[in-house]
Amino acid sequence: MSVSAREIADTLLKRAAPALRPGSVYDPSLTPQIDALEDAIPIRSALHLANDDIARAHELAQSDEGNLTSCYVHQQLHRREGDYWNSKWWLGSGMRSVHPVCRQIHGGVSQGKAFVDACERVGTGKSSNGLEAKQWEELKATVEYALDKEN
Numbered sequence: 001m002s003v004s005a006r007e008i009a010d011t012l013l014k015r016a017a018p019a020l021r022p023g024s025v026y027d028p029s030l031t032p033q034i035d036a037l038e039d040a041i042p043i044r045s046a047l048h049l050a051n052d053d054i055a056r057a058h059e060l061a062q063s064d065e066g067n068l069t070s071c072y073v074h075q076q077l078h079r080r081e082g083d084y085w086n087s088k089w090w091l092g093s094g095m096r097s098v099h100p101v102c103r104q105i106h107g108g109v110s111q112g113k114a115f116v117d118a119c120e121r122v123g124t125g126k127s128s129n130g131l132e133a134k135q136w137e138e139l140k141a142t143v144e145y146a147l148d149k150e151n
């Protein structure tokens with residue numbers, strides 16, 4: 001992990017928990033800084049997702065489908081963009097094995113899929129009941145995992 005990646009992560013991870021579905025990129029000035037990093041794809045895609053840049057995160061994660069962390073970022077970004085079926089597919093078939101962060105935050109794949117279902121219900125007008133905080137905990141853990149294990 002580069003010093004720059006750590007600095008960007010520190011900046012992003014200090015923010016308040018973002019909405020389940022972002023309306024726009026959190027800090028557009030960070031986009032070129034993340035793009036310029038020479039760190040591994042899972043690090044860059046997780047940082048883009050933490051910056052609510054779904055499109056950039058998607059482009060990177062999709063280009064790295066053989067990497068478990070990239071696949072885990074891929075499922076999170078689909079959930080955040082409201083593509084719930086695709087998010088659950090990535091949790092099951094798409095990843096081929098359980099990511100350690102999924103185990104840590106949700107307890108496993110079935111609980112991760114239940115979380116996706118709960119997020120989808122919010123989209124239909126139900127209360128969020130702290131889902132933003134749990135999603136943020138998951139994304140922060142994913143960023144930290146990528147910084148620690150993916151270089």
